[in-house]
Each structure stands twice: as structure tokens, then as C-alpha cells.
Amino acid sequence: MNLTQSPASVHDIGDRIAAGERIDFAEAAELLEKADLFDLGQMAHSVRLKKHPEPYVTYVVDRNINYSNICVCGCRFCAYYKAPGQEGGFVLSKDELGRKIQETIDLGGTQILMQGGHHPDLSLGFYEDMLGFIKDNYEIHIHAFSPPEIVHFSEIEGISIENVIRRLMDAGLASIPGGGAEILVDEVRSKIAPRKCSADQWLEVMETAHNLGLRTTATMMFGHEETPEDRLKHLFALREVQDRTGGFTAFIPWTFQPDHTNIPDARKMTSVEYLRMLAVSRLVLDNFDNLQVSWVTMGPKISQLALYFGGNDFGSTMIEENVVKAAGVSFRLSEEQIHRLITKAGFKPMQRLMDYTHAGSNQIK
Template identity: 65%
Template structure:
């Protein structure tokens, strides 16, 4: 079955995708501008079924733990952080960590997504001690996004490679792709000038992959970036994956503007469900070397996440027993494992719990 022809370059691009061939940046931009929602969904689902012909959708049971909300980055898109001089910020105690991990394991959880603000005063050995304490519980620690690792390197005066090696020795198992936002330095200078730039984000991932750590990649879109800058982001991820193969999954999710400094300074409309599904499909089509694409039910809600399974997503992401950053922006969707399994089944797929590296549980 082929899609109906349309004007210009589009028919040739469609034929190329249907033949399983890689598209380039110019073809991506043409798709983004000219293709209909139905065309993008059709093409992305075809790519997804080529990579995952079995009718299965995976998910992971985990919990987000934000070990501190104190942060010097002051990103304009974040409603969660507290500046060091503000009241109300803090660092989790070991007792609090232990309780959160025990609750996660009691629900069948296999991992902790560990991230926090860029705290100005905590030394590297604080993080090593925290990892050793957590690892003693037997949980997989998916922790410390690239901006955190760059921050640790600056504070400690050590190289990124040395920091990652020390964290691995203390119990770090894998690295999440947070802090990517848009991997365009123009965007990053405007939104988060105190955070690592796009090249440093890539450097952390290159180094982690070389040291044997698997990682994920994310994209937060729908704020000040252009479609060409979204392409720059995807191109950087695809190029790195060609070299290392270290990304297990890609997670695109739309910016949530409520209560953020960025939304207070300018009018930014929330990304619509249609715009989200288009970007999800475009990501699946372009990232032909990243096997897994996650749906973002945390920002889109269960029904659009269910629809995502026909726009390129083969993974439902995490149960997210706890999530604080998106919640701080006023979004409060929650799903249990039972609800995820039901949504997947109702969409015509078989739900399968997994580990971080997509090994079935």
C-alpha cells in the first residue's frame, strides 16, 4: 500500500522511506512542512514495524528521584528549581532515599531515574557516597544527565571521563538523556546560558558510550526553537549513534510552559496533540538507527500516548511512580502499571515490562 502522491519532493521522499532508506536533512524539512498528519503516522508506523515486527509495546517500572531542587542553572523553562539563596530548597537524606527505593521495589520497580539540580556546594564524593548507598539496595541507577556530569567535572576540576569512571565505580549503571532540550547552541544560550552547551552534552554521551555505559537521548521541543534547530538536534543524535550505538531510546516531549520564567516573559502556546504526534513521527522516521522511541504520556496523557503507538512509538516509557519536574509545570497525569498494560492491550499490542537496556522482565 502506498500513500497518495502530493506535490514537489514529497512522493520521492515517501517512496524512499517505504523502501527503508535513510532520509537527509532537506528531506526531513520537506516532510515536516508538506506531509499530512496521516502521512507521517503511516510512514512512522511502517518504520516502527520494520524495527519491531512483533506486536509488543514495552514499559519500565521506575521512579524519578530528584535528590536536590537547588540549582544554579536557572533555566528559563524550569518551574522546579530553587536558587541557592531561596527558601525551601533541600537535599534528600539517605533515609528519604531508602524509603523511596523500598516503595519502588515493592511495586516491582527495577530502576531509579536519579537527577537533580546543579548544586553549587556538593563535592563529587557526595554523589559517590549516594550511589554506593543506593546500589546496596540492588536497584538499577539510571542517573545524572550530561549537564550534571559537566557540572561535577567543573566543581571537582576533573575530566568528564574521570568523573564518569568514578560514578560507575560507585554504582552508576546508565545515563539518562535529560538536559538536552534542543541541541542547538543558539537555543541553549537564550534558555539556559549557565548549563552545558550542545557540544558538551554530546561529549558526555560519547565518553559514556566509550566507557561501556548505555544512555538515552531526549528532546524538549515547542518553545523558541525552529524546525531547522529540531533537525540539528536529531542530526546530532543520529550522527553519534552511527559512531557508538550507545543510545537505547529516544524520548521527544513538548515543553510545558505553566509556571516557568519563559512563559512569564513571553507568550508560548502549549504544544497541541497534533503537533506532538507529528514530531514523534518525524523523530521515528529520521532516527533510523535508534531502535526504541518512547511515548510521552506524562505530558500528553493516556489517550494521546495510546495514539502514539501508531505514530512511531514502540515503548510506553515509565510508570513514573514519582515525577516532580513536569508536575511543577502544572501537568499531573499518573498511570499505574495495570493502567499502562490495559492501554497497550486496548490498542492491540502486547505489554511487556523491560529493563533499561530493553531486556524483558
């Protein structure tokens, strides 16, 4: 599709959005390419306010734990992984995992986001045992194993994706993060991550999880070798699954960080490009309740501004984060700093759980 072609003007599309109508692919392309930045922000913010008229911006206190960095994928955008046998590779011991979880709980954390590489030698039983250890010893929500990991487990074991998810749920898995989506277009995936699961497999994991009762998030990493049209294909693929299942709790778009990766010629996306993509995401994903801003890659000030471009969630305190840090970006925020940033942006901070219920009034699941 040629992004310069559109059946309606930006003004007409804005009127349709204001009337609560759904936009199509061509209209989304028109907005992404041609809409005035502040008009686009106003459209997205008005949709956000219809969904969340209360003055709150949510956030979660959690920790990103990488149980291993050993991976056979060799994704060109990743500066964190180690190949099997390479110096610096690790698999966390239960003692170290337990220490990290206890530190998280002591800091008021309600969940852990746990992901790792595609380790060639660990069976599904290893992951079941790890989940059981956590569940037996700590009261914390386990948000773990992105779709590519689950597809990898399925291939290692020779069983279906559904059976993998059922076994992980029985062991203690409570929800699935949206990592590994990158861009859900196979032509792009074959260039940046040829050994990782296909777009259809990623979507299958999520739809299967939703049908089994698990909630999940969705992400998009943009600004590497994809086109604007590819980004929109990604959004519309997510919208179709959400129409069927309603299982996604939030969408988190973030910009590719090229330093120390094997895509060194990619430039860093500008703040304006990020804000435009965020706003269009809010307008396309009309069936997603929550849109998370990315202070980890964009920094705190742009993330404040993003709260007026469709965002209603400030993400995580990120007690620990390794993958983006390995690409040379290391913004750090405490819970107190997040409170201050949200307040100065004109909203009220509210700690949440994974399902976006209030952290202070619900039991951890």
C-alpha cells in the first residue's frame, strides 16, 4: 500500500474518531504520515480520556529477571544474549533467583517479569521446576515467558503450544508478557530475527493463552528495518486478536536502541516519531484499554509528554533491567520519581497489578 493514498482527509478522520468510529488501515496511514503532531496528540488524548476519565496514571512495581542469557537465536537487534559456550553466559541458581524476588517484595513489588533466551539444553521440566520454586516460596505474580520462548519450549518438547501453556499454568505461570513481537511481519522478522518464531506463531501463543484464561500484554519494537506500513500491519494484527479474545491488558510500543547491536546503521528514532507512533497506536487499538509509555527508552521527560499522546500507564519501576541497558540506554527511576513525574504532568499516580486493578485493594494472583 502507498502511504500517500487515503480515502479521507485528516480532518474527516478526526471527526470519525471523535464520533467513536473505527479507523481502517488507509486512515491510520494518513494519520501517521500527514496529521499535525499536536492534532494527532489531541485525538489520541481524547480517546484516552473516554476510556479513562479519572485523573490517574498507573504504574507497577516489579523487576525484570533474566533467568538466563544463553540463546541460539542470534537476533541482530540484541546486545544482551550469549551463544552456548560463550564466556558470560549464565543460568540463574534458585538461590540467586530467590534473592532477587525477595528484594522485589521488600521494595513493595507485586510481580516479576521473567524472560530468558532460547537455551538449547533446558527442558520444559526446568521451567516448571523454576515456577514451582517461586510459587512455593514467594507471594508474587509471575509474568513470564514471551511467545518466542513458549514456541521454543514447544519445539524442544515436541508438544503443542497449548500443552506447553497448560503445563506452565499448572506450575504457577500467571500471565504472559508481550516480548519478542518486534514487528509482526515475517519479511522483517526474517531479516532481524530469522531463528525466532513467526508472526503467526507469536499471535497463536497469545490467542491460545487468552482462550485458556491467561491475560497478556503486547509490545512493538520499531525503528530498525521495518517500514511505517509494517508498523501498521503489526497494530492491525493485534487488533484482530483482541477483537476475538479481549485478552490483552496493554500495548507497549518502544523504540529500537541500535548501539552495540548488529544493526548499527539504524538511527535512533526521534521523540516526535515516537509520539506519533504512540498516538496512532491509541487510535488504531480502540479495543485496548491501556497504552504504556516507555521511559526506559525515551527518558522521563518525553514519557511525561506521552501521557498527552494516548498513554495512561507509566510502566514499571524496573528495579532491574538488562536488555535495553546492554544496548547503551540506562534511564533509572524510583517509585518516588515516578510519582513526581506523573504528578507534575497533571495526573495522580496509582500503583496497579498486572490486570490493572488497584494494587492496594486486591490479593496478588
